[in-house]
Amino acid sequence: MTDSSSTSRRGFLRTALAAGGAGALAAPASAAGAGNAANQPPNVPDWSRYLGDGVAVRKYGRPSKHETQAIRRDVAWLTASPQSSVSFTPLHELDGVITPNGLCFERHHAGIAEIDPADYRLIVHGLVEKPLIFTLDDLKRMPRVSRAYFCECAANSGMEWRGAQLNGAQFTHGMVHCVMYTGVPLKVLLDEAGLRPNASWLLLEGGDAAAMSRSLPLAKALDDVLVAYRMNGEMLYPENGYPVRMVIPGWEANMWVKWLRRIEVGDAPWHHREETSKYTDLLEDGRARRFTFVMDAKSVITNPSPQAPLNHKAGFTVLSGLAWSGRGRIARVDISLDGGRNWRPARLDGPVWDKALTRFYYELDWDGRELLLQSRAMDETGYVQPSKAELRKHRGVNSIYHNNGIQTWHVHKNGEVENVEVS
Ligand code: MTE
Ligand code: CO
8 A cells, every 4th residue: 555655646647647548537447337428528418508597597606406415414313402403514525624604513502593683782791991782883894804713512523422423524523614704803892892900701692592601711802702793705694693703713612602692791700501511521530620611633534434435446545634723723634544553644735724624635545455544633732632542531431522532434445434443
């Protein structure tokens, strides 16, 4: 078996040309015979014979009707009702680092609040000199920034704490998305209201039927937190908090309050439901870790994975995946083909942004042997993603949250891929 380090790009191309014989662009053997031959060379395909739809027939663009698999999916047995549930990002169907708006995972505690922007108001009060109420237009007139950040639910991979369970990167790791947000730095709003001297915590509250709320330390609020109204250039989608949500870079997504209605400034945390009975990590000795805000470095191979098998059998392929860290930039990702015995560096590609998803690739000439694929992320602080065994040594298996252990995919000889664990 050869890999990135021993296979030059030129070698790859030579093989591809040789395989293609005289016609260098001939379809690989696995595609021969697939589809309708009448549409394939040397014939003129249907779509070359007629005029297509004109401009603006499609008022809002959608993916090709053939792309039916790039969809959010849920797991019916996970929750009692769809209003308090989660849908997962199809990570195995995407590339690059930005998640399209329609495919961002959703997590709601009381369904999607449908807010009329004309009625929208944001209240800032508590330990401030001047309590304020902002309209959406007020927020849009204030100084703004645009930044891409990952947003990961603390419960991402939570079903895997006790062992491999869900067969697909979408389900094991799909409670994460990465979006370019546009909004007002929270510091600008707080400066406007004027903080009293004893101000040290903020309560963020949503306008949904759950009125979901979290306490945020003031230091983070004054650092990189945004009050965002746009995602990837468009106004936020209703699922993701329209018209305004909190963006708390690198910290657990539960704090990214959607449909933001109220910010109260106080001098202590509020100890509400989401920071006591939920989003705390129960250890083996009965104590619980609390206020575990930061999402530690993590990675996953998205292709191949159980929903994206190696259909082409042996030959050249590209392993790909995502890495991220709540502590900063990703410095490096290593790949193992043998369940963590040997590691080789993957190639980081595209923008490597602070607290954002980072794409990695690893070119491989697969000889058809079984593989135990793993990826391991390291961030710029030197933190290395732990194995699941290491993680359980420190945290036990009672927790649901903050599982950033190394994922293993078992690639079978027939190209099928399965979620497994190695000891
Ligand atoms: N904000 C409100 N108001 N209500 C909610 O139910 N869910 C939280 C957070 N903010 C929630 C909320 C949780 S647990 C997560 S993981 C993220 O929103 C999910 O954000 P998304 O739906 O945009 O992916
Ligand atoms: Co969540």
